[in-house]
Amino acid sequence: MTDKAATNGEGERLLGELRLLAADVDPVPGEVTLFANAALDWRRMDAALAELLSDSLLEQESVAFARSGVTSTRAVTFRASDLVVDLEIHDADPGLALLGQLDPPAKAEVHVQRDDSSIVARAEADELGRFRLELPAGGRVRLLVRRESGPPVETSWISV
């Protein structure tokens, strides 16, 4: 065996030892495994997905805002095949205020669901497709939108 191959082999052996150590020191938490296994129950049955299209939290500008201590509004957009949902998320002491706009505009019933299945807020969108929701901050939520016509729409999950 060449020297190089010997050092490589030694490195790989250390990697194997470290893998055992990592399994002891930093295992996947049991609660995460339980949650992941149960997550299939969240799959859509009859609704269409409005996918997360943009989130200002993931864009560079908002980092500068966050660092400078200026409270900025978070803007989130979801898109389904026949519906766009725009959301502005404001801090509203206590909790959050969500201002929403459906495009194309339509009257609709909008629910906010948490990842324990509970509905934490509900509102009616007016004929211009506007709605306002108030909910506690924290956790993972999604919107359920039922229009007078068309299939119900579920948005992607977001952390608030």
Place this chain on the structure above:
Amino acid sequence: MDPAESLRAAAAGDQTAWQAIVDRFSGLVWATARAHRLSRDDASDVAQTTWLRLVEHLDRIREPEKLGAWLATTARHESLRVIRHGSQEQPTNEPDLFEAPDDDTIDRLLLDRERDGLLWRAFARLSDRCKALLRLLLSDHEPSYEEVGAALGMPIGAIGPTRMRCLDTLRRSVDLQELSR
């Protein structure tokens, strides 16, 4: 596991197929969040969101054979979101592979003071880049370079050479500690 087959079955509600996907990639998703230096709480949040994202997308994964890379990319984006959102303070007494341990921590985890302590300290001394890369490679079901690249936002071509360099540094650090004992 055939990812395409498992995804199809899971989309139809087959819990066994879903569980096979979770078993296969759970370590990769977790390691991706931890490689971003998130606390266990924040990493749990990232992992859970990542699994919900996959459930949302069960019927729209375009390249099932790249499912691992898709999950790693999703976990990376969620990790960056947590970092930018301002995560909670790092709890001080949770075991952290990236920081050199004290003897109490080693005893609490029922580890071997000598060998495990030496390895852990050598790992903690590596550069941040090396620690992030090796943390990924330490997940069970060692991830492909494509998955590692997706998890760390690293060009695939850089992974092999970086891996070799990091393992080399690790080996020398272990040798040195053994000498100085």
